[in-house]
Amino acid sequence: MAILVTGGAGYIGSVTVEHLCSRGENVVVLDNLSRGHREALAPAIPFYQGNVGDPALLERITHEHPIDSSIHFAAFAYVGESVEHPQLYFENNVSQGLALLAALLRAGVRRIVFSSSCVTYGEPESLPIKEDSRQWPTSPYGWSKLLLERALASYETAHGLKFVSLRYFNAAGATKTRGEHHDPETHLIPSILQAAAGLRREIRVFGNTYPTLDGTAIRDYIHVSDLAKAHGAALDHLRQGGASQFLNLGTGHGYSVMEVIDCARRVTGKAIPAVIEPPRPGDPSRLIANADKAEKVLGWKPRHSDLETIVHDAWEWQTRNRYGYRVK
Numbered sequence: 001m002a003i004l005v006t007g008g009a010g011y012i013g014s015v016t017v018e019h020l021c022s023r024g025e026n027v028v029v030l031d032n033l034s035r036g037h038r039e040a041l042a043p044a045i046p047f048y049q050g051n052v053g054d055p056a057l058l059e060r061i062t063h064e065h066p067i068d069s070s071i072h073f074a075a076f077a078y079v080g081e082s083v084e085h086p087q088l089y090f091e092n093n094v095s096q097g098l099a100l101l102a103a104l105l106r107a108g109v110r111r112i113v114f115s116s117s118c119v120t121y122g123e124p125e126s127l128p129i130k131e132d133s134r135q136w137p138t139s140p141y142g143w144s145k146l147l148l149e150r151a152l153a154s155y156e157t158a159h160g161l162k163f164v165s166l167r168y169f170n171a172a173g174a175t176k177t178r179g180e181h182h183d184p185e186t187h188l189i190p191s192i193l194q195a196a197a198g199l200r201r202e203i204r205v206f207g208n209t210y211p212t213l214d215g216t217a218i219r220d221y222i223h224v225s226d227l228a229k230a231h232g233a234a235l236d237h238l239r240q241g242g243a244s245q246f247l248n249l250g251t252g253h254g255y256s257v258m259e260v261i262d263c264a265r266r267v268t269g270k271a272i273p274a275v276i277e278p279p280r281p282g283d284p285s286r287l288i289a290n291a292d293k294a295e296k297v298l299g300w301k302p303r304h305s306d307l308e309t310i311v312h313d314a315w316e317w318q319t320r321n322r323y324g325y326r327v328k
């Protein structure tokens, strides 16, 4: 049987494909390459370039491969862009996501692992954030993820679909051969490392008056290899007849922006100039996961997600691939 991975040419998707292949799984990738890279996938992996919302293409793929489960990564994922262009996010992430679910149901695929996010919680009421915490997103991007979560839960009741919705906190780090290449890059760790590599003048720190020890915002960083393994474990859970789940993927430990910059200065040996900018509206001061449920349900625990390892691995990737996948 085969796993359909949507968005498999993106950052987390390509690392997960690498992990699944190392387990001997049959993987088929669907990605429109709007934000991903063909080079992030081994040439031998069956690849279809197109939209997840294209029913004819989905029919063809499910005809040509014995798909019995799907991991759905494909989405746009910039908070700021979603505030400026909400239609883009509701169309790409929600309308196309629903069309994908419909096509999978038609083809008899009843097991889905979904890339959700801590942004579905919005401003947390208490920390660390548990799965049953209130979800009230502060951006159209967050709503697009929450709407798909609701659709999955409704389709379970109506159609017997089984799912694991994984709410990632901040993905970071790299493997030896695959890493983060977003354009523009807005994530903190690759942006800091681009500054260390001389590809940007400085790192902009948004807000230094938050109620945290050094005044900068705190986030829970999770190594992309740990995320990839959680997807494998989620598939195993569903294959063994496990119940549908919403699970946080984080470490339960947060680092402030200044702590991350200091760690990057140590790891790279570079000065990395930082400038303070006003805080961004809607940016919570702290986002930290309670990840106990993922450990209990999946037997999964982050193994590579201490900050030194994350920054070290991301720096190795940045050093070996100065311009990401595009130019060597």
Ligand SMILES: NC(=O)c1ccc[n+]([C@@H]2O[C@H](COP(=O)([O-])OP(=O)(O)OC[C@H]3O[C@@H](n4cnc5c(N)ncnc54)[C@H](O)[C@@H]3O)[C@@H](O)[C@H]2O)c1
Binding pocket: 006, 007, 008, 009, 010, 011, 012, 013, 030, 031, 032, 033, 034, 035, 036, 037, 050, 051, 052, 053, 072, 073, 074, 075, 076, 077, 092, 096, 115, 116, 117, 118, 167, 168, 169, 170, 171, 172, 182
């Ligand atoms: N990076 C993070 O820290 C983070 C945190 C929480 C959740 N997520 C979620 O994880 C998933 C992957 O994130 P990423 O950082 O790897 O993003 P990414 O942009 O690197 O990968 C997304 C991939 O999906 C593809 N895609 C987008 N819309 C598509 C469509 N309609 N049809 C086909 N392909 C399409 C893009 O071309 C890209 O290759 C996303 O759903 C994102 O919302 C990411």
